[in-house]
Amino acid sequence: MTxxxxxxxxxxxxxxxxxxxxxxxxxxxxxxxxxxxxxAVPRLQPIARHARWAVDSEFVPDDHVLxxxxxxxxxxxxxxx
Amino acid sequence: xxxxxxxxxxxxAMLSQATSPAAGAVVLFxxxxxxxxxxxxxxxxxxxAYDAMAERKLTELEAEARRRWPVIECMIVHRLGRxxxxxxxxxxxxxxxxxxxxxxxxxxxxxxxxxxVPIWKCEHWADGTSEWVHPGMCxxxxxxxx
Numbered sequence: 001m002t003x004x005x006x007x008x009x010x011x012x013x014x015x016x017x018x019x020x021x022x023x024x025x026x027x028x029x030x031x032x033x034x035x036x037x038x039x040a041v042p043r044l045q046p047i048a049r050h051a052r053w054a055v056d057s058e059f060v061p062d063d064h065v066l067x068x069x070x071x072x073x074x075x076x077x078x079x080x081x
Numbered sequence: 082x083x084x085x086x087x088x089x090x091x092x093x094a095m096l097s098q099a100t101s102p103a104a105g106a107v108v109l110f111x112x113x114x115x116x117x118x119x120x121x122x123x124x125x126x127x128x129x130a131y132d133a134m135a136e137r138k139l140t141e142l143e144a145e146a147r148r149r150w151p152v153i154e155c156m157i158v159h160r161l162g163r164x165x166x167x168x169x170x171x172x173x174x175x176x177x178x179x180x181x182x183x184x185x186x187x188x189x190x191x192x193x194x195x196x197x198v199p200i201w202k203c204e205h206w207a208d209g210t211s212e213w214v215h216p217g218m219c220x221x222x223x224x225x226x227x
Contacts, residue, residue: 008201054131057131057137057138058134080170080194
């Protein structure tokens with residue numbers, strides 16, 4: 001399945017775009033998305049080390065299994081307020 | 082009530098809406114753009130959000146505050162885009178029957194917002210550099226001259 005990862009803040013700057021697309025097998029986990037993302041954009045390494053992952057606007061653990069058409073986002077440490 | 086806005090926050094309106102005959106206490110917290118941080122001078126801050134998730138998280142924050150305290154009104158407004166010195170990036174108004182709960186709820190709301198809501202600020206320093214603020218990271222890409 002085609003997985004689009006939304007990027008924000010320093011992650012978007014590091015990748016040079018607001019979204020990165022990776023191809024993974026059905027039933028892929030967030031851990032596999034991370035691996036694929038970092039292979040595609042190694043500059044995201046330092047950020048990914050500290051970032052959380054969100055699927056459909058909820059934080060998820062690494063072993064979360066993705067459904068097709070999920071909205072996935074890399075969430076670097078937040079700094080609102 | 083929660084809101085993301087690109088306009089200056091109308092804090093007087095928030096206070097007015099939070100005030101109610103049922104409330105003995107109304108607390109308004111403003112997070113404002115501060116000029117000095119660890120000896121460096123800020124010119125301005127820029128905020129961005131993962132809008133859909135930020136709205137969901139803010140909604141959850143209000144719901145949790147209402148579960149923990151006898152909240153009468155709760156308003157959380159976060160501003161996005163450029164927020165100049167001295168202006169508010171975030172405003173939280175909460176009213177409760179007694180003041181201990183209003184202070185406690187207000188404190189909890191801003192503390193938790195700062196941990197879990199996907200909003201990020203970019204510091205524009207007086208020396209011409211700028212960098213995203215990502216607490217806990219050391220120099221992810223370093224400051225970038227603009």
